Each structure stands twice: as C-alpha cells, then as structure tokens.
Amino acid sequence: MSAADGRLLDVASLAVQLPVGGELRTVLHDVSFHIGPGEALGLVGESGSGKSMTARAIARLLPAGAVTTGTISYAGGDVTALKGAALRSYRAEVAMVFQDPRAHINPVRRIGDFMTEALRTNHGVSKADAVARAIGLLAEVGIADGQRRLEQHPHELSGGLLQRVMIASALLTEPRLLLADEPTTALDVTTQADVMAILDDLRRERGMALLFITHDLELASAVCDRTAVMYAGQLVEQRTSSQLHDDPLHPYTAGLVGARPRIDGDVTRLAAIPGRPRSAYEAPAGCAFADRCEHVEDACGEARPPLEPIEDGFVRCRRATELRGMLRAGGRHG
Amino acid sequence: MGESAVPLASGPSDPSGSTGEALLSVRGLTKHFGTNVAVDDVSFDIARGGSLAIVGESGSGKTTIAKMVVGLLAPTSGTITTCGHDRSTPARGAAERRRRGAEVQIVFQDPYSSLDPRQSGASAIDEVLALHRGGSSADRALRVAELGDLVGLDDRQLRALPKALSGGQRQRVAIARALAAEPQLLILDESVAALDVSIQAQVLNLLADVRADTGVSYLLISHDLAVVRQITDDVIVMHRGVVVERGATRDVLDHPQAAYTRLLRASVPTPGWRPRRRSEWTDAPDLSDVSDVSAG
Amino acid sequence: MSLVELPTTAVPPARRRLAGRGLPLLRGTGLVGHLCAIVLLGALLVAVFGAAIAPHDPDLTNLSFAFVGRFQDHYLGFDSQGRDLLSRLLAGARTSILGPLVVVLLSMLFGTVLAIATAWKGGRFDTIVSAALDVLFAFPAIVLAIIASVVIEPGLKAASLALSVAYTPYIARVLRSAALRERSRDYIAALEVQGLRAWVICVRHLGRNMLPIIVAQGTILFGYAMVDLAAISFLGLGVQPPQADWGVMVATGQSGVLQGYPMESLCAGLCIVVVVIAVNLLGERLSDRSTLVTR
Incomplete structure (x- = not known):
C-alpha cells in the first residue's frame, strides 16, 4: 500500500542505538524520509552525523547488538523483520555501493568470480548467462574490455575502475533502489565526475531509485532531486x-x-x-x-x-x- | 619537458625570473622509482612570504615533491635551495639537520598519525623548542602558550594526549609544532583534506592568520582547487610528474589554459554543475589511467 | 566517515569494563592478570629471600635419610641424597628465576636494538642483518648451549648467554614489524624534519611507543627461557650439581621416579609449571592490551 502512494522506501522515526563499552549509545535519533520509485535523495552530513549508519540500517548491515526503533518499510513491507529468503530477495532489490571498494571485494578472487557469484548461487543463473550479463554491465559503466577485466584480480585495477566494477556488480540483480555510501570520496576529482555521470545515467535509464550519501552538498545537489542534511x-x-x-x-x-x-x-x-x-x-x-x-x-x-x-x-x-x-x-x- | 609545451604565465613563481629574492628555489627536480618517473624536470620558486600550491591528482608527483623539499626523500637529479643553502643531498651532521629544520617544516594530512600518541601537544612543541631555541624550561613554557594562542588551543587542550583531541585540534597541534622551529617555509601536505567541512574552514582561516602574523611562506600540496584558491597566490598544476600549467591561482582557476587544467576545473561540483562522462570531452587530455594499475 | 566510532564496538564489553580498573601497570589485564602478578611477586620474593628462609641447609647430605618422606619439620621429605627437599626448592628458586630473567633482558636488548636499527635504516643494512638473523634462527637453542658450554664452561652463565643469542632472531623479527609500523607514521617523519638525531627519535619516541609490545613479548619469552634452561640443566649443561636448581632437581629426581619416589622431580616440575603458566597468562594479556592501545 505504501508503494501505491508513491513511496518505494519509507523511513519513519528511525532511531538506532549501538552497544559501546557495555552500554547503548544513540547514533540515530528520529530520522524520517521517503524515496519514490526512480527518485534520487541525497543524504549530506559530517563525521558522526549518522548518514552512513542510516544506509546501513536500511541495508540491514548494522553491527550485532544494535537496537533499532521506528520503521523502515520497503514497497510496503517491514524491512527490520525480514529473514532468510525474504531478506535475500530484498537484498537483490536494494543494492549498496561503499566508499572503499577494496575493502568490500575479496582480494584473491577474480573480478569475474566476484561479479557472478551471487547471480549463480542465489538466483540460479547459468555461468554463461551470468558472465554475459556482467560483461554487458561493465560496458554500461564505461569498461569496454569486460571479458579481460573479468579475468583480472582487484589489485590490477585502479580505484576508479574498481568502483565502476562495484557499481556494475550492484546492478547485476536489477535493483530498484541503490544505496551509495560516499562512492566517490576516495577517488580523484576527475574520476569522481566520470563515476557520478555514469551513476546518474544508469539511474535515469533504469528508473532506479538512489540514496546518495556524501559530505559534499554540491555533489549531492548535482545528482539528487531532493537533499537531506x-x-x-x-x-x-x-x-x-x-x-x-x-x-x-x-x-x-x-x-x-x-x-x-x-x-x-x-x-x-x-x-x-x-x-x-x-x-x-x-x-x-x-x-x-x-x-x-x-x-x-x-x-x-x-x-x-x-x-x-x-x-x-x-x-x-x-x-x-x-x-x-x-x-x-x-x-x-x- | 612538459613545461615548455605550456605558455608560462609570468608571476612571482616564474622560474625564469630573478632567483635573488626566492626563499625556495627548485630546479630540474626529477625522481625515479625504479623505471617509473614520479617527478620529471620540475622547476619553481617561492618568494619570501609567498604562497604556492602544487595541485594535481593521485600519481601527479605532488607529494613526492613535498617529500623531497622537506628532505624525507632524495631527488634523483635536480637542485633544491632554501635561503641560499642547498638541500638536495642528505644533511651532514646535527647542526645542518637543525638548520634545515629551521628553514622548512611540514604539516601532514592525517591528524591521527602525525602526533606521538604518548606525548601531549605541549610536550611535543617543547621538544622542538628545546632543540631549536634552548632556553630555560620556563621560557619555553611561555613560548608553548604563545604558540597555543596562535593556533587557538587553550592550556587544557595543550596538556591533553592526542587521543583526547578531535581531528581539527590535532591538526592545530601539528601546525604549532611545525611553527615552533620558526621555519621560513611551511609545507602543507593535504593538511586540511581529512577534516570535516566546518573544521576545514576554521583551519583555513587559521592558516591565513598565521601567514599574516608570522610572514611564513606556504607550499600547499592539494587536490582541492577551492582550498588552493583560498590560501595561495600562485599555483602549478601537475599531471603524471609533469607541470602542465602555472600562474597566479586566480588566473589559472578562472581561465585555465591547459586541457588537463580545464578538465580538473570542470570536474569540481559547484551550484548548477552536472557530472560529465570522460568520453563526452572532445578535447580531453590523455587520461588513460583508467586502464592503469594505480598504487592508490 | 561517520563510521569512525564503530571499531570500539568490536571490543567485548567485559574486557572494556575491566579496562579502567586495576594497578596502572596491569590495567586491562583483568582478574587473571592480577592473580598471575601476585604469583610472580611471590616467586620473586622466594628467589631473593629463599636461601635465607630455608629451614635447613639445602646442601647438607645425609644418605641415611635418602628418599625418606615427610618427617618432623622436613615437610616435603628428602631427596636421593638425603637433602631437605623444601630447602632445596627455596634455595633453587634463585638460579631458576634469575637465569630466565637474564636471558629475557639480554635477548630483549639485542632484539630491540636490531629491530629498531633494521627498521630505521632499511635498505641493504636491513637485508644483511635479516639474513644473518635467519641463519642464526636455524640453530636450535640446545646446540648453541652445547657450543657455549664447551667454549666457556658448563654453568648458568654459558647456558643463559647461549639462550639469549638463540632467542634474539625471534625477538628481532617480531619487534621489527612493530618498529616498521611505527616508523612509517607521520609523527616520526615530523621529528626527522625537525632535525632531531636518529637515536634520540628511536629512544624517546619509537622505542617508547613500542614498550607495551616489548614488555608483552618479554613476559612470554620468560616462560620459554625457564623451560629451556631447565632442559639444558636437565642435560647437565646448565647449573651444575650440587647447586640447587629446579631444572637440575627434575633431572636428579629421575632416579627416584624409577624407584617409586617421585617427590623431587614432581615438586621442582610443579614450581616451573606454575611460574611459566603465570608468566604466559600475564604476557598474553599484556600483549592483547598493547594491540588494543595501538589500534
């Protein structure tokens, strides 16, 4: 029903507490916003503002022992209660891209293994199909020689290239919402412009919603319809x-x-x-x-x-x- | 070699000008790491009281230049002269090391690794004062308080260990420690890059004040064009170890000439800015780094 | 960026709660750490005053009392030569604890100096020294002890020296990586730029900031040294009989074990085990703490 009133993601009065030194410490307090299908929302703040924690709460990636109150609903369903197969299918629809791609990719496995693993194990796609899809997406993020890239290891790729790989792999499951947590902060400014342009194009072409987290107000304004501070x-x-x-x-x-x-x-x-x-x-x-x-x-x-x-x-x-x-x-x- | 391809704006940092007034003079500076040329034949001057930025992205060689100027890295070839003294070869003896320390100081990027975790700011500053000025401990304590004043730290903050200080406060301690040697030139190696926007503004204002109060010169190493504009008069733009453009900061940012500078300038988000794919650039310079392995 | 506070949550709450309490030197080592410290303090007191508080002469033999059990004020009975066992344990504590202490101090000194020097100089110096240490690493401590006992003369001095040399490569290797990590931090570069002498930076900053790791490694090493010295004495290359020593007692007691009188070996062995366990438990906790402190 929420989806019917034009809201894909609805966060209401979200509060999160994390256990620190044996006591619970508030990191989020009364966060409310919503994102419609195909809409881009920027989330801007400095260190400790809770912007990354908000994305982690939505992605169900909070550390163990975190206490969450308030509601996060996706397409009308309660996200905090998801388990097992329902959680897996939620994660296929809501993908995430992180600030440091190197920290989120297994350094000893090939790019191809990394990109196709989830498709093959969770979604029963054949190897040939998964590889074809990966190459197609790499082309969409501006990587022409996808076949060769799939054979490479993460250390053989520059930071900008690796972040493009991460974006491509986030899009493999055709998500309806992308959570991007400072995806360009670790990149050079010219690479940032390039990656942001790609992200923006892909979002518009696919009608995908975006929650874009950054410390840069101007950057958020450039690619988001609405911005929250x-x-x-x-x-x-x-x-x-x-x-x-x-x-x-x-x-x-x-x-x-x-x-x-x-x-x-x-x-x-x-x-x-x-x-x-x-x-x-x-x-x-x-x-x-x-x-x-x-x-x-x-x-x-x-x-x-x-x-x-x-x-x-x-x-x-x-x-x-x-x-x-x-x-x-x-x-x-x- | 890249220099000659680019029209040189004449300004205070024009290397063809007289070197008589130059505080820092760098000529033909080159650094090889194995077969990789990190810095290729770079020359520039900084006049007494001047403020020069070296701007570029990762792999441009800007940090390598800073390390060579400050003496943490030996150049492959070329000369570095401060106040008429050569510093392109390793220092011989304690006295020369100390003299070099009193000429050029540096403030690093990461406020979490640039202070000794077991030493308070006051003690770190005092150690430098004892080395460079000597004097009684009471004299030095007075000077520590003065330096604290200059960078906006109170007595309690000066006596605290780094872990009790925020990133901005740590960076103030690092600035005070660098100034304790009363250097002629302060190298700011991405010194505000790791700070939050609101803290960055405080430190940028502080750096402007310090320069006005002490007459110290700055060599700013930065990837951030807005920060460069805020605290420097002149700029050199580097790409892959080579200088591609130089001139007064305002001119270079308002009317960039080199293709790379234009791309850099156009990549900075401002109100009304839209990101553009690199392939949309018709006159894009060679940025084939996409296929490279970057060391980070 | 806002995740910077997160790592603290990785520390188990129980460990955190203890972190603020206890003696400054032992802070963060918990109840076990404090108990171990008490055991070690006791052992140290015995090492110093053991010979003085021994109820009988530890070297007085009386063969008619050989292997006699508890008798009057001879609470642990007698050994194979009719000497008072308790007195020998108390008197033997000194060499048994002093030996490992000397080994730890010497090998930590050699190891730390080599670690800091190689980390600081780097380049060819590092390569040569590291290669030399690797060669030394290949010699078992016992072989070095045999060589030393031939060159010098069998005794505690030769055995301790041999062990110190044998342990040095191990310590140097562990500490070198810690020294390299510290060396690469910007504050060391800032001190270099100030014009401070290298050895001043190494002693006053680099070395001091490695102190928690040095102390932790030294404590763990003490346990090894004690067991190895006992083994060397057991082989007859360390402390020479009739001098009392726990390792020697384990060795001389073996004839009694065969005849059904295990008290001498058992008591001496127990003393070694208790001290080694206490030292290792404390060392482990100090080591955990030092990794917590240095993130």
Whole structure:
C-alpha cells in the first residue's frame, strides 16, 4: 500500500542505538524520509552525523547488538523483520555501493568470480548467462574490455575502475533502489565526475531509485532531486536540492554552505562554524546544533525541535520561518 | 619537458625570473622509482612570504615533491635551495639537520598519525623548542602558550594526549609544532583534506592568520582547487610528474589554459554543475589511467 | 566517515569494563592478570629471600635419610641424597628465576636494538642483518648451549648467554614489524624534519611507543627461557650439581621416579609449571592490551 502512494522506501522515526563499552549509545535519533520509485535523495552530513549508519540500517548491515526503533518499510513491507529468503530477495532489490571498494571485494578472487557469484548461487543463473550479463554491465559503466577485466584480480585495477566494477556488480540483480555510501570520496576529482555521470545515467535509464550519501552538498545537489542534511544523528533539513543551496532554512545548512571555500570567487575569510561536529550521544539536550549556532536563543536549549514541514520540505529549527532569507547573508560576512 | 609545451604565465613563481629574492628555489627536480618517473624536470620558486600550491591528482608527483623539499626523500637529479643553502643531498651532521629544520617544516594530512600518541601537544612543541631555541624550561613554557594562542588551543587542550583531541585540534597541534622551529617555509601536505567541512574552514582561516602574523611562506600540496584558491597566490598544476600549467591561482582557476587544467576545473561540483562522462570531452587530455594499475 | 566510532564496538564489553580498573601497570589485564602478578611477586620474593628462609641447609647430605618422606619439620621429605627437599626448592628458586630473567633482558636488548636499527635504516643494512638473523634462527637453542658450554664452561652463565643469542632472531623479527609500523607514521617523519638525531627519535619516541609490545613479548619469552634452561640443566649443561636448581632437581629426581619416589622431580616440575603458566597468562594479556592501545 505504501508503494501505491508513491513511496518505494519509507523511513519513519528511525532511531538506532549501538552497544559501546557495555552500554547503548544513540547514533540515530528520529530520522524520517521517503524515496519514490526512480527518485534520487541525497543524504549530506559530517563525521558522526549518522548518514552512513542510516544506509546501513536500511541495508540491514548494522553491527550485532544494535537496537533499532521506528520503521523502515520497503514497497510496503517491514524491512527490520525480514529473514532468510525474504531478506535475500530484498537484498537483490536494494543494492549498496561503499566508499572503499577494496575493502568490500575479496582480494584473491577474480573480478569475474566476484561479479557472478551471487547471480549463480542465489538466483540460479547459468555461468554463461551470468558472465554475459556482467560483461554487458561493465560496458554500461564505461569498461569496454569486460571479458579481460573479468579475468583480472582487484589489485590490477585502479580505484576508479574498481568502483565502476562495484557499481556494475550492484546492478547485476536489477535493483530498484541503490544505496551509495560516499562512492566517490576516495577517488580523484576527475574520476569522481566520470563515476557520478555514469551513476546518474544508469539511474535515469533504469528508473532506479538512489540514496546518495556524501559530505559534499554540491555533489549531492548535482545528482539528487531532493537533499537531506543530517547533524548529530538527526535530519535537520530536507529540501529540493536547488532550494537547499539558495535558500537554506536551518542555520547548520547555511553554515555548511558558507564554510566551504569557493572555486569561482574570492572569499577573504570563510564563515567557519565554531566548535566541532557532534555525534548523537554528545549533542546538547535541546536543539542538537544549539551550542554551535549563531542564532541560538534560550528557548532553543529547552526542547528538541520536531522536523516540521515547510513548503517544499522539512526543517528542524524553531526559528526557521523567522530567520528565512537572513541565513545566507548572516553566514557570509564573518 | 612538459613545461615548455605550456605558455608560462609570468608571476612571482616564474622560474625564469630573478632567483635573488626566492626563499625556495627548485630546479630540474626529477625522481625515479625504479623505471617509473614520479617527478620529471620540475622547476619553481617561492618568494619570501609567498604562497604556492602544487595541485594535481593521485600519481601527479605532488607529494613526492613535498617529500623531497622537506628532505624525507632524495631527488634523483635536480637542485633544491632554501635561503641560499642547498638541500638536495642528505644533511651532514646535527647542526645542518637543525638548520634545515629551521628553514622548512611540514604539516601532514592525517591528524591521527602525525602526533606521538604518548606525548601531549605541549610536550611535543617543547621538544622542538628545546632543540631549536634552548632556553630555560620556563621560557619555553611561555613560548608553548604563545604558540597555543596562535593556533587557538587553550592550556587544557595543550596538556591533553592526542587521543583526547578531535581531528581539527590535532591538526592545530601539528601546525604549532611545525611553527615552533620558526621555519621560513611551511609545507602543507593535504593538511586540511581529512577534516570535516566546518573544521576545514576554521583551519583555513587559521592558516591565513598565521601567514599574516608570522610572514611564513606556504607550499600547499592539494587536490582541492577551492582550498588552493583560498590560501595561495600562485599555483602549478601537475599531471603524471609533469607541470602542465602555472600562474597566479586566480588566473589559472578562472581561465585555465591547459586541457588537463580545464578538465580538473570542470570536474569540481559547484551550484548548477552536472557530472560529465570522460568520453563526452572532445578535447580531453590523455587520461588513460583508467586502464592503469594505480598504487592508490 | 561517520563510521569512525564503530571499531570500539568490536571490543567485548567485559574486557572494556575491566579496562579502567586495576594497578596502572596491569590495567586491562583483568582478574587473571592480577592473580598471575601476585604469583610472580611471590616467586620473586622466594628467589631473593629463599636461601635465607630455608629451614635447613639445602646442601647438607645425609644418605641415611635418602628418599625418606615427610618427617618432623622436613615437610616435603628428602631427596636421593638425603637433602631437605623444601630447602632445596627455596634455595633453587634463585638460579631458576634469575637465569630466565637474564636471558629475557639480554635477548630483549639485542632484539630491540636490531629491530629498531633494521627498521630505521632499511635498505641493504636491513637485508644483511635479516639474513644473518635467519641463519642464526636455524640453530636450535640446545646446540648453541652445547657450543657455549664447551667454549666457556658448563654453568648458568654459558647456558643463559647461549639462550639469549638463540632467542634474539625471534625477538628481532617480531619487534621489527612493530618498529616498521611505527616508523612509517607521520609523527616520526615530523621529528626527522625537525632535525632531531636518529637515536634520540628511536629512544624517546619509537622505542617508547613500542614498550607495551616489548614488555608483552618479554613476559612470554620468560616462560620459554625457564623451560629451556631447565632442559639444558636437565642435560647437565646448565647449573651444575650440587647447586640447587629446579631444572637440575627434575633431572636428579629421575632416579627416584624409577624407584617409586617421585617427590623431587614432581615438586621442582610443579614450581616451573606454575611460574611459566603465570608468566604466559600475564604476557598474553599484556600483549592483547598493547594491540588494543595501538589500534
């Protein structure tokens, strides 16, 4: 039924706690968003913001002992309850690409074994068919000599090439949703542009939905319809990508935009956000950003503000309406 | 050899200019690793108080140049001169090593490996002061506090072990430790690349302040064009060990000439940017690294 | 990026909880580590004061008491030559513990210096030294001990020296990889760039940061040294009779074992086993801790 109302993935009030030193520590707190079929959502944040943990929760890759509350539903079904064959078929529909391809590929096996193993064992595809499919997908990610590549080992491939292999193998099971966790962060900038272009093309051609996780707001804006900003384990703002940059509503979003040096103009002094990014467990009791915010008031520390709908998105700031339009100007001088 | 193929913008770092004022002068620098040429005949100058960036991607040879300039790697050929002293051969004796240390210092990329895990920031800075300045421990303690002030660390943070500090704070300690020797030239080897955006801005502002306060020169090694624009006056662009373009940072970024620089510039996400496949580049330079094995 | 906090979850909660408690030197070694330390402290006290607190003269023979069991204040009875067994155990503790201690100190010193030197210099020096150590590695400790006992004279000195040399390649190899790891970290490069002398960096920074691994390896080595020295004494190449020593006692007791009087070998063997187990358990825990500390 969820799928009927235009939502492929629906995350509601997701909270995750991990066991650290014998106690449970909050890493995600009240995360809610949804992705429609064929839609791309960006998830942007700094270290400890919980963006990777959100993807891991969706992919059912949380470490043992993690406590999850709230709901994650995919095509109307509860993801957290999946087991056995149902979990396997979910994983065929929801694929994941990681930041460091080398850490997620067996270094002593050939690329061909890596790419075709799941197809052959889990989906009963014949070897010849699996290889043909792999070569076809390698061609789609811009690797022309697929036949030769399948015979090679991971160490014989450059980082950019290996990440393309990972993307191709993620697409082998024809997923409807791709979770991409900083897939280009370890790559050179020209390779990043190339890999992002390929990812973007494939997504559009196949009508595949994408959850794109990155620390780079501009990169997310370039390939995503909507972008959500995370801070201290919560979503603080979610907007259409162009709006997020031009008209940020949360002071943290504005801070991120202002803190980044510019390539196309001169800024004498960057508008740095004071302090350091907080993890969920060490955030202040009220608004998590209160201790770094230049627009903070006494009331901000009293209660954690809810994620409230506003025009084209959501924002978690009690002064959002009042500060609107002032944030860019406020963040730029400094 | 790549240099001559590219129009040289004349600027403070123009190697054809007078070397009389140059703080750092690098001529014909070459480094081979076996049969692999990591750096091929590179020349540049940094004027006193100047700030030069070497920008490039992995395999461009930029970090190899930094290691040779600072003395961690011996060049295959070419000369490196700072303040009129040659430093392209290994130092002889403790006094010369110390003098070289007082000329050029370096801040590394990884804040988690660049500090001794069992030594507080204050103790690390004090060790450098004892080596280069001597003086009583009370004098040095005063100077440690001054350096802490300069980089924005309070007494408690200075006395903490690295594990109690965040990445940004560790990088501040590393900057203070490098400045303790009062070097003429500070090499920033991707020094802000590992930091979160909000912390990176703080450290970039700090680096601008330090340069204004102390007159130290920077040699920035970076892959990040926006960071390069923020803290340097001049830039050289490297690709596969060869200089492909050089000039004032602003000019090179606003009007890139070399095909590789244009590709680099166009690959940086900005508002309104769309990623493009490499095959869509009609004038793309030879980027056959796709088929190469990269050492990472 | 946000996964940086994750690795801490890999540490078992029980181990973490103990991490903050206990004596500073033994922090993180848990209850077993502390118990082992108490056993070893006891053994050390016996080694120092054993001869003084022995109730009888350990070397006084009285053949009419040979193999006599518990009698009056002779709580463990007598050995084959009618000497008080308890007194011999107490007096023998000194050489039995001093020997391995000397072996550990010497081989750790040689091994650490070679490990740091090869890791620091690298290149041809590393190749030559490593090859030489590999050759030495091929000699069994016992063979070296035989050679040493011929060249010097049979005794604790020759045996300890031979074992120290025999252990050095092993220690050097284990520590070299730790030294290489530390050597490659940026803070060492930063110190070099400052102009510090190489040996100052090695002693003050590199060596000091390897200390947990050095201590852990030394502790484990102590157990091996004790067993090997006992074996050498058993062969008659180490401590010479009539001097009391646990290894010698295991050897001389064998005639009694055949005649149905196993007390001498049994008691001496038990002393060796208890100390070795305590040392190894502690060493293992110290070693685990050092890998935790250095990530």
